[in-house]
Amino acid sequence: MTVSSFHPPSRMLMGPGPSDIHSRVLQALGRPVIGHLDPEFILMMDEIKGLLHYAFQTTNQMTLPVSAPGSAGMESCFVNLVEPGDTVIVCINGVFGGRMVENVERCGATAIKVEDDWGTPVDLNKLADAIQGNPGAKAVAFVHAETSTGVQSDAAAISKLAQDAGMLTIMDAVTSLGGSPVLIDEWNIDACYSGTQKCLSCVPGISPVTFSDRALDVIRGRNHKVQSWFLDMNLIMGYWSSEGSTRSYHHTAPVNTLYALHESLVMLKDEGVENAWKRHQRHHEALKAGLNALGLNLLVDEAYRLPQLNTVTVPEGVDEAMVRRRMLSDFGIEIGAGLGALAGKVWRIGLMGQSSSPRHVTLCLAALEGVLTDLGAPTGDGGASDAAQKVLLS
Amino acid sequence: MTVSSFHPPSRMLMGPGPSDIHSRVLQALGRPVIGHLDPEFILMMDEIKGLLHYAFQTTNQMTLPVSAPGSAGMESCFVNLVEPGDTVIVCINGVFGGRMVENVERCGATAIKVEDDWGTPVDLNKLADAIQGNPGAKAVAFVHAETSTGVQSDAAAISKLAQDAGMLTIMDAVTSLGGSPVLIDEWNIDACYSGTQKCLSCVPGISPVTFSDRALDVIRGRNHKVQSWFLDMNLIMGYWSSEGSTRSYHHTAPVNTLYALHESLVMLKDEGVENAWKRHQRHHEALKAGLNALGLNLLVDEAYRLPQLNTVTVPEGVDEAMVRRRMLSDFGIEIGAGLGALAGKVWRIGLMGQSSSPRHVTLCLAALEGVLTDLGAPTGDGGASDAAQKVLLS
Numbered sequence: 001m002t003v004s005s006f007h008p009p010s011r012m013l014m015g016p017g018p019s020d021i022h023s024r025v026l027q028a029l030g031r032p033v034i035g036h037l038d039p040e041f042i043l044m045m046d047e048i049k050g051l052l053h054y055a056f057q058t059t060n061q062m063t064l065p066v067s068a069p070g071s072a073g074m075e076s077c078f079v080n081l082v083e084p085g086d087t088v089i090v091c092i093n094g095v096f097g098g099r100m101v102e103n104v105e106r107c108g109a110t111a112i113k114v115e116d117d118w119g120t121p122v123d124l125n126k127l128a129d130a131i132q133g134n135p136g137a138k139a140v141a142f143v144h145a146e147t148s149t150g151v152q153s154d155a156a157a158i159s160k161l162a163q164d165a166g167m168l169t170i171m172d173a174v175t176s177l178g179g180s181p182v183l184i185d186e187w188n189i190d191a192c193y194s195g196t197q198k199c200l201s202c203v204p205g206i207s208p209v210t211f212s213d214r215a216l217d218v219i220r221g222r223n224h225k226v227q228s229w230f231l232d233m234n235l236i237m238g239y240w241s242s243e244g245s246t247r248s249y250h251h252t253a254p255v256n257t258l259y260a261l262h263e264s265l266v267m268l269k270d271e272g273v274e275n276a277w278k279r280h281q282r283h284h285e286a287l288k289a290g291l292n293a294l295g296l297n298l299l300v301d302e303a304y305r306l307p308q309l310n311t312v313t314v315p316e317g318v319d320e321a322m323v324r325r326r327m328l329s330d331f332g333i334e335i336g337a338g339l340g341a342l343a344g345k346v347w348r349i350g351l352m353g354q355s356s357s358p359r360h361v362t363l364c365l366a367a368l369e370g371v372l373t374d375l376g377a378p379t380g381d382g383g384a385s386d387a388a389q390k391v392l393l394s
Numbered sequence: 395m396t397v398s399s400f401h402p403p404s405r406m407l408m409g410p411g412p413s414d415i416h417s418r419v420l421q422a423l424g425r426p427v428i429g430h431l432d433p434e435f436i437l438m439m440d441e442i443k444g445l446l447h448y449a450f451q452t453t454n455q456m457t458l459p460v461s462a463p464g465s466a467g468m469e470s471c472f473v474n475l476v477e478p479g480d481t482v483i484v485c486i487n488g489v490f491g492g493r494m495v496e497n498v499e500r501c502g503a504t505a506i507k508v509e510d511d512w513g514t515p516v517d518l519n520k521l522a523d524a525i526q527g528n529p530g531a532k533a534v535a536f537v538h539a540e541t542s543t544g545v546q547s548d549a550a551a552i553s554k555l556a557q558d559a560g561m562l563t564i565m566d567a568v569t570s571l572g573g574s575p576v577l578i579d580e581w582n583i584d585a586c587y588s589g590t591q592k593c594l595s596c597v598p599g600i601s602p603v604t605f606s607d608r609a610l611d612v613i614r615g616r617n618h619k620v621q622s623w624f625l626d627m628n629l630i631m632g633y634w635s636s637e638g639s640t641r642s643y644h645h646t647a648p649v650n651t652l653y654a655l656h657e658s659l660v661m662l663k664d665e666g667v668e669n670a671w672k673r674h675q676r677h678h679e680a681l682k683a684g685l686n687a688l689g690l691n692l693l694v695d696e697a698y699r700l701p702q703l704n705t706v707t708v709p710e711g712v713d714e715a716m717v718r719r720r721m722l723s724d725f726g727i728e729i730g731a732g733l734g735a736l737a738g739k740v741w742r743i744g745l746m747g748q749s750s751s752p753r754h755v756t757l758c759l760a761a762l763e764g765v766l767t768d769l770g771a772p773t774g775d776g777g778a779s780d781a782a783q784k785v786l787l788s
Contacts, residue, residue: 008428030424034402068462071645072624205648230466251465254599
């Protein structure tokens with residue numbers, strides 16, 4: 001087998017992540033590696049912690065990037081907070097709620113499921129009933145922004161229900177962080193994990209997490225060791241703690257990926273997180289106008305729709321996979337397929353981070369209109385990118 | 395807090411990893427991200443599998459990089475193969491054997507420890523006794539190349555003892571892969587994990603692993619689900635399996651880090667793995683000649699010394715931390731401290747991957763001689779870099 005260097009094709013990433021990455025972040029990524037105990041690296045780690053405090057809107061001491069993808073960030077929350085015999089109430093309205101149940105059960109705990117239809121948010125009444133019916137539950141786990149459906153749930157209200165019953169909250173903010181408000185302290189969230197390859201527009205592979213002091217007390221007071229050595233926060237804090245000179249080796253940090261995270265967080269700080277939220281909302285409005293012109297419908301009601309992830313219902317008779325293939329082959333544009341219960345029924349168009357721009361919205365709409373027309377599919381009144389321009393330039 | 399872009403200081407990495415990275419690999423790392431389900435990315439994943447077969451000298455179907463550091467690679471071997479109630483014989487002759495015990499116990503299994511002094515290899519007689527005394531043990535776990543001591547153990551002999559007793563073998567090859575022979579198939583190793591930031595000279599953050607068909611049968615026949623959802627090989631294979639079009643999403647792959655791994659493996663293939671082993675041995679000989687000239691001793695007997703990781707005994711009365719600090723501040727050279735039982739007693743000088751070069755050996759010796767002289771420490775006959783040249787240019 002002869003193998004040559006790999007040169008990726010030119011793409012515009014508008015799926016559920018990864019999103020396009022700014023050249024500043026790619027340049028940071030490609031800088032020479034230094035040691036994970038180098039004094040200058042440790043100063044940079046402290047800056048990352050401070051920048052994550054800003055992104056998460058928290059002062060939680062235990063705020064750091066787990067050295068593995070969002071799925072491991074999720075697992076870090078469950079294995080640290082949940083012990084064998086515990087009960088956890090899990091809200092399920094898409095793929096990632098289901099994954100939370102897997103995590104709870106693999107900790108030897110019991111998951112009480114609160115299930116809602118895919119495409120709808122967590123039903124607060126159903127959750128309140130589950131909390132009342134399970135007063136001994138340790139935590140309520142939910143997905144703030146369901147990447148599989150494009151739905152946002154009411155994190156503040158969910159957290160209040162849990163807190164009033166003395167339960168911890170565990171929140172998935174993989175797709176929301178940096179794209180729509182994530183207010184850890186204001187909402188009293190006890191454990192939250194996110195991803196880097198969505199609205200932060202960094203490379204995939206690490207997962208920012210934050211734990212409240214209440215969660216820390218639970219972790220310190222455990223009866224059993226955390227079942228994962230790699231994700232044991234008691235040990236990880238020995239490396240990420242603030243006393244620079246006393247840092248102890250746990251594992252070799254993903255040095256270059258942390259350079260990239262640092263740069264993407266500096267860019268978020270420079271833009272201002274509120275401005276980033278507004279930008280994601282504005283480009284969503286423009287995309288929506290264009291989709292409307294094409295007669296295409298969004299799956300999710302406006303009241304709980306995520307601006308950064310737009311789930312578009314595939315019209316009757318249209319070959320959804322062919323549309324995605326043509327978008328990729330003819331224009332180099334990646335849009336996402338449906339997952340799980342929505343496979344084959346929707347497209348997922350991401351407008352995340354650097355991919356939330358006038359350029360992305362305009363080109364995606366023009367390409368989609370062209371491909372649908374070429375395949376003989378209905379395109380409503382047409383003029384999708386013109387409709388978007390009216391919003392973008394208003 | 396105002397935070398600016400981070401620019402790493404100029405370093406020459408000669409500790410226990412990460413090692414210096416070639417510009418080809420850094421350039422690959424910094425290329426634009428594409429989707430983890432992009433058809434071209436999937437072709438690249440297949441190439442990585444083929445290149446890892448070559449690096450590990452195996453035909454094992456389940457050979458892939460875990461999306462997290464070597465510690466998670468270790469954990470992936472234990473959580474997939476070990477179930478609650480199992481017994482595992484663990485050979486301990488340094489930090490990483492101890493970490494294996496943590497892994498076994500966190501799986502709800504019992505670890506039978508075979509302990510040897512730090513700086514010596516696994517004692518085959520002691521291991522044989524432990525195997526005889528625990529005929530029901532499921533596996534024997536050992537560290538091929540102990541990064542904390544610089545010792546190489548006899549993997550072929552250890553594996554034969556285990557196999558003759560019908561036990562699986564789990565091997566840590568984090569520091570050996572690419573630097574000294576790792577012959578998975580010839581040695582009949584059932585599960586092996588490695589790192590990328592040592593002799594492969596790639597960025598830290600992912601961990602190549604390989605499982606034999608015998609190990610696969612054990613994983614498929616488990617009584618309990620794997621306790622880690624993120625590291626469950628049954629699920630990971632759904633994404634890394636060879637049928638390109640049927641790949642299922644498990645987690646978002648660390649796309650850019652995989653570009654870098656691909657490039658570092660292409661470079662290993664181009665050099666030839668046997669040539670890489672010879673290169674590591676040659677530069678070790680040169681370093682040894684220079685250390686001898688300075689009157690410095692290597693901790694580990696020649697018969698089981700790792701060429702890529704040289705553990706140097708700190709002479710009586712020398713402030714070892716000050717020597718490391720001066721090497722870093724005056725020359726930008728990172729050498730490693732002792733870990734665990736060897737903390738304060740040794741330096742660890744890595745000659746791994748791109749850091750195994752005439753340039754690294756020569757400059758490190760000259761700098762070390764200069765720093766020791768400046769601190770008033772004994773330096774034997776001196777002329778360390780001259781002594782190295784004689785080997786390098788012979």
